[in-house]
Amino acid sequence: MNIKSWIIVIINTLIVFVVLFLSFTFYKEFSKVLDNRVLLQLNSIKTLKNIQLEKLIHAEWQKFEEENVFNTPNFQIPENQYLTKGIYDVTHLNPNQQTSIVFVKISEAKRIIHLLDYKKIKNILLERTGMGLSGESYLVGDDFRLRSQSRFFPNKTPYTIIAKTEGVMNASNGLQKTGVFPDYRNIPVYSAYQPIEIGNLNWVILSEIDVSEVSKPLIEMRKKLILITVFIIIVSVVLSLFLTRIITQPIIEMKEKLMVMAKGNYTEKNELGSSYYSFLSKPKEINEMFEALSSLKTALSGAVDFSVDVGNMNLTSNYSPKSSDDLLGQTLLKMREKLIDFRNKEQQVIITNKRVLVDRLENERKKLARELHDGIGPFLTTLKFYIQNNIQKETHKAEIKKMIDTTISEVRSMTNALMPSTLEDFGIGPTLQNYVETIQQSVNIEINFDDASKGNISNELAINLFRIVQEFINNTIKHSHAKQIKITLSEFDNFISLFYFDDGGGFDLEKTTFGSGITNIKERVEIFNGTIDIQTSNGTTKFEIELPI
Numbered sequence: 001m002n003i004k005s006w007i008i009v010i011i012n013t014l015i016v017f018v019v020l021f022l023s024f025t026f027y028k029e030f031s032k033v034l035d036n037r038v039l040l041q042l043n044s045i046k047t048l049k050n051i052q053l054e055k056l057i058h059a060e061w062q063k064f065e066e067e068n069v070f071n072t073p074n075f076q077i078p079e080n081q082y083l084t085k086g087i088y089d090v091t092h093l094n095p096n097q098q099t100s101i102v103f104v105k106i107s108e109a110k111r112i113i114h115l116l117d118y119k120k121i122k123n124i125l126l127e128r129t130g131m132g133l134s135g136e137s138y139l140v141g142d143d144f145r146l147r148s149q150s151r152f153f154p155n156k157t158p159y160t161i162i163a164k165t166e167g168v169m170n171a172s173n174g175l176q177k178t179g180v181f182p183d184y185r186n187i188p189v190y191s192a193y194q195p196i197e198i199g200n201l202n203w204v205i206l207s208e209i210d211v212s213e214v215s216k217p218l219i220e221m222r223k224k225l226i227l228i229t230v231f232i233i234i235v236s237v238v239l240s241l242f243l244t245r246i247i248t249q250p251i252i253e254m255k256e257k258l259m260v261m262a263k264g265n266y267t268e269k270n271e272l273g274s275s276y277y278s279f280l281s282k283p284k285e286i287n288e289m290f291e292a293l294s295s296l297k298t299a300l301s302g303a304v305d306f307s308v309d310v311g312n313m314n315l316t317s318n319y320s321p322k323s324s325d326d327l328l329g330q331t332l333l334k335m336r337e338k339l340i341d342f343r344n345k346e347q348q349v350i351i352t353n354k355r356v357l358v359d360r361l362e363n364e365r366k367k368l369a370r371e372l373h374d375g376i377g378p379f380l381t382t383l384k385f386y387i388q389n390n391i392q393k394e395t396h397k398a399e400i401k402k403m404i405d406t407t408i409s410e411v412r413s414m415t416n417a418l419m420p421s422t423l424e425d426f427g428i429g430p431t432l433q434n435y436v437e438t439i440q441q442s443v444n445i446e447i448n449f450d451d452a453s454k455g456n457i458s459n460e461l462a463i464n465l466f467r468i469v470q471e472f473i474n475n476t477i478k479h480s481h482a483k484q485i486k487i488t489l490s491e492f493d494n495f496i497s498l499f500y501f502d503d504g505g506g507f508d509l510e511k512t513t514f515g516s517g518i519t520n521i522k523e524r525v526e527i528f529n530g531t532i533d534i535q536t537s538n539g540t541t542k543f544e545i546e547l548p549i
Helices: 003-066 119-127 166-172 212-262 282-313 328-390 394-418 422-426 428-438 459-477 516-527
Strands: 088-091 102-105 110-115 138-139 177-184 188-198 203-211 445-451 485-492 495-502 531-536 542-546
Touching: 003 119, 003 138, 003 177, 003 188, 003 203, 003 212, 110 542, 119 138, 138 394, 166 177, 166 188, 166 203, 188 212, 188 531, 203 212, 212 282, 282 328, 328 394, 328 428, 328 495, 328 516, 422 459, 422 542, 428 445, 428 459, 459 495, 459 516, 459 542, 516 531
Parallel strands: 445 485
Antiparallel strands: 088 102, 102 110, 138 203, 177 188, 188 203, 485 495, 495 542, 531 542
16 A cells, blocks of 8 residues: 555544544533433423422412312212321222312311312413423322323323333332433333322322434434534545645655666756645645755765766866765765875886886997997997008098998997987086087978086986987977977976977877877876976977976
């Protein structure tokens, strides 16, 4: 189950539970209050009826005693019964079974009987103010027969109706209470009951109203509660769907963006594009969530770009970890530091190897120059003296001497090119001056050399400078149409500067692929931790080299 379904189920279950609980509680409380209110009202009516009956009977009794006015019953009352003063229920003696209450007094040894007008009792009990449509108050004798007219059976004689109900039974035992139980019709009623304590009457008075009538407001309220509950549930479902959409849509969008980022794409924008926020302000938390995602993307993008630079050995790119807890950033920086250290060591090894190679090359050249100078040179000189002393024909002698002189000159030139003997004896300045003068004799190029060196250059650096100048001049002669070359050698406290200029037409730095000559020059500069600057424009080329002393 996805998060949307979980939220809908949880929210709606909670709302349904709360609504049902509140509805049930409200219904029960309302029912309880209604029951108490009805029973309290019935109890008040019953008490009022009881008081009215007591007043009626006491008033009639007082009138009977004081005014000596009486109503003789029209039925026979046994002579041997009811011989003492009091109030008696003689309904059972009435042939018509009509409720009959008689007052008895003894005057001059004679029994006087007065029959209470039943209509007066009937009027009190049938007065139905506050009783609703089904309410009534009635009297029940000790024989469980009605003594007052039933409003439900107006054509029946009350004495013929038996009411042996829970309320009658409790009141007969002297209890005065309220309750809900079936009445003499076997219909559930709210009832308030109590015994009547007037004279010799063992009656019970009850005030009752049908449960069905009282329950009508409850039924209506229950229907309304059901409708309200259904309405609230429908509204909650709609709102929960809308709410879950608001909550889950950003999560879904974030999941999609995280999946894109998981595939290595950090260029997609992280803006919240849901149409559900077109008419609502975006929730602060959701904005913050996408801002955090954007920050994460930026951090990862920066880390990836930095790692790409590191992978391409661009170890000078700027990168800073987002915080002290940025483990990825700290690791990348450590990796860069190790790569820088490795590259420096590798570069040092390469430079060392190149230096060793150049040293060996120079040693071989020096050795070869010495072999030419010490081996072939003396041999040619000896050969020249031999020819001069042993060949008689002057023409042959002159021709051979010329050939030998040319060979000696060529060997001397080769020796100077391999390793000038003046380099160790006089330094780099005079050596370059001598070399330039030698070259000047064989090419149609004006070469100007300005020597500002002080003679504090090591032999190794001097050899390196000589080879660089050799390469420059050789490239100019071979690849350009220069008419002028300018060379300046300047020595300072900490470095020596070599400036080389020719007007041979120049070249395009971006399109030209350097040959082995320039490459060799760069390697020699690199070996001595120097710098080289190449400028070419307007048909001229300038090289500026600085080497630390």
